[in-house]
Amino acid sequence: MKKIAVSVAALAASFALPAYGAETITISDAYARASSAMASSGAAFMIIENHGSEDDRLIAAASDAAERVEIHTHIETDEGVMQMIELEEGLAIPAGGQHALERGGDHVMFMGLRAPFEHGASVTLTLTFEIAGDLVAEIPVDLERAADHGAGSGHQH
Numbered sequence: 713m714k715k716i717a718v719s720v721a722a723l724a725a726s727f728a729l730p731a732y733g734a735e736t737i738t739i740s741d742a743y744a745r746a747s748s749a750m751a752s753s754g755a756a757f758m759i760i761e762n763h764g765s766e767d768d769r770l771i772a773a774a775s776d777a778a779e780r781v782e783i784h785t786h787i788e789t790d791e792g793v794m795q796m797i798e799l800e801e802g803l804a805i806p807a808g809g810q811h812a813l814e815r816g817g818d819h820v821m822f823m824g825l826r827a828p829f830e831h832g833a834s835v836t837l838t839l840t841f842e843i844a845g846d847l848v849a850e851i852p853v854d855l856e857r858a859a860d861h862g863a864g865s866g867h868q869h
Contacts (some may be wrong), residue, residue: 736764736843737805744822744837746829754778754829756820756851757827758815758835762805764844768824770811772840779824781837786816796821805841815859831855 741756754777762768769837775783782798789795803818813819820837822829829835834850841847 716796721728736766737762737768737839737841737847739839739847739849742849742851743857744829744835744851745855745857746822746825746855749828751826751828752823754822754825754835755784755815756822756835757815758820758851759810759812759838760803760805761810762791762807765807766807766843767807768805768844769802769842770839772844773820774838774840775822775836777826777829777835777837778822779826782821783818783820785818802842829855 736858738761738823740759740761742756744754744756746754760770770783775781780804783802784796785799786794786796798821799818800830803811803813811818824836833853837849839847839849845853
C-alpha cells in the first residue's frame with residue numbers, strides 16, 4: 713500500500729510543470745483528451761499560474777501532435793447553442809493570478825490529429841506567452857477524467 717501512495721504522490725507532483733526559461737509561469741493539473749480513438753481533434757486543459765509581477769498573455773500554442781493548435785473557448789449564441797471559437801487575442805494571465813483551461817470553457821484545441829490520443833501517453837505542447845516566452849510541457853493523456861474534475865476548486869477565469 714505504501715508503494716501505491718508514493719507512486720500516486722509522485723505522479724501528482726509531475727503535473728506541476730515549470731516554465732523553461734520563464735520562472736513566472738507554471739502549469740498544473742494538465743491533461744489532454746480526444747473524444748474517441750477515431751477523433752480528428754482533441755483538447756488540453758490545465759491551470760496556468762502567473763507568479764510574476766506583470767500581467768502576461770497566452771498568445772499561441774503548438775504541437776507536432778496535430779496539424780493546427782489553437783486557443784479556444786465556448787460561447788452561447790443568441791439561439792442558445794454552444795459554439796467553440798478561437799481566441800485570436802489569446803488569454804490574459806493576471807500577475808499573481810491564474811487562469812483555468814477547463815472543459816466547457818477555455819482550452820487548447822488540437823485539430824487534425826496526426827495519431828490518436830492514447831490513454832496514458834503524453835502530448836508535447838508548446839505554449840507561447842507574450843512576456844514569459846515559450847513553455848514546453850509534456851501533457852498526459854487522460855481519457856477517463858470526469859468532466860467536472862476540478863470543479864469548485866476555487867480556480868477563477
